[in-house]
Amino acid sequence: MNIAIVCYPTFGGSGVLATELGKALADKGHNVHFITYQQPVRLSGFHANIFYHEVRVPTYPLFDFPPYETALASTMVDVITNNNIELLHVHYAIPHAAAAYMAKQILLKQGKYIPVITTLHGTDITLVGRDKTYKPVVTFSMMESDVLTAVSENLKEETYKNFDINKEIEVIHNFVDVTRFNKKPVDAFRKLIAPNGEKIIVHASNFRKVKRVEDVINAFLLINEKLPSKLLLLGDGPERPAAESICRDCIAINNIKFLGKQEQMEDILPLADLFLLTSEYESFGLAALEAMAAEVPVISTNAGGLPEININGVTGYMSNVGDIEDMCEKAIAILSDTETHNKFKANALEQARKFDIETIVPVYEKLYERLLNKVTASTAMLQD
DSSP: OEEEEEOOOSSSHHHHHHHHHHHHHHHTTOEEEEEESSOOTTOOSOOTTEEEEEOOOOOOTTOSSOOHHHHHHHHHHHHHHHTTOOEEEEESHHHHHHHHHHHHHHHHHTTOOOOEEEEEOSHHHHTTTTSTTTHHHHHHHHHHSSEEEESSHHHHHHHHHHSOOOSOEEEOOOOBOHHHHOOOOOHHHHHHHOTTOOEEEEEEOOOOGGGOHHHHHHHHHHHHHHSOEEEEEEOOOTTHHHHHHHHHTSTTGGGEEEEEOOSOHHHHGGGOSEEEEOOSOOSSOHHHHHHHHTTOOEEEEOOTTGGGTSOBTTTEEEEOTTOHHHHHHHHHHHHTOHHHHHHHHHHHHHHHHTTBHHHHHHHHHHHHHHHHHHHHHHHHHHHO
């Protein structure tokens, strides 16, 4: 198949999932064309079946806000027309689904029908998409997509609750390449981070308000009072300056390190003893799943789709949003006993295998084939 994928090229879950999906499809022999404004962060190295098309947005004095959506739709038309693209898969509804609709209509005028799959990822539905500025367009573009998917049952329910749509939403969970993350930690690296055998706790996110990074820090400070430990904060975003400011004023500052954006998460996560996720909402929690694939237990909130992956008392524990005392208590329960810790590690890996790339990607392939067969059948009927 010749597939075009539209996504954000950033470290967020939607961009990571879309890029990993494209790479997996290319490994299976499909031709995958990425369309976005810069090369996705997870797209590195050469692959004969992967192509990247940059969306260029000319600037003119008239435009206070360059019309990215128009440029994106035009780029879609160009890529689809000149590369024999069979279907278009857009990730994150805003503005990709609306741009896909525009491209689809242009191509129809040229005699080509291109089916569109829209995958919903989270804040495009639960936060940004609900804003009255965007909601009518988001609702319309979802309804006009040939297939609508969501990355969790929770996100599916949230979509029906917040948008007036009667279209079927198929749940296809996010996935992880377990073999990539399931590495044995290198003792030399651990000693650099925790020279005295301290426990290593990791948090990874895009540092937006919804991630509640301040809760990560405050929970760690409580843990650190009872158990020698180190905190590694991976990622970057608008809340990082405030988080750094909090740490400068705390007595455990030497035990907290901000490592910024990291592309090779598989080299860092296996070093961790515990992963901490304090989000107000997660449509799925891909960062937590990657930690579990690295055999790291997870302490998370019970928000959104997190209960679909982090099984309370099995792969880790869940707490109410903001309850850092409970998070501390549960973290200590896991970290203070080797036998308990090993049990949770094994359970985390077993759970991650349920979302392995080898299981989920074929689901997308079957969806693509079903959609293309439907288009072929409809075209044949029209010709008859």
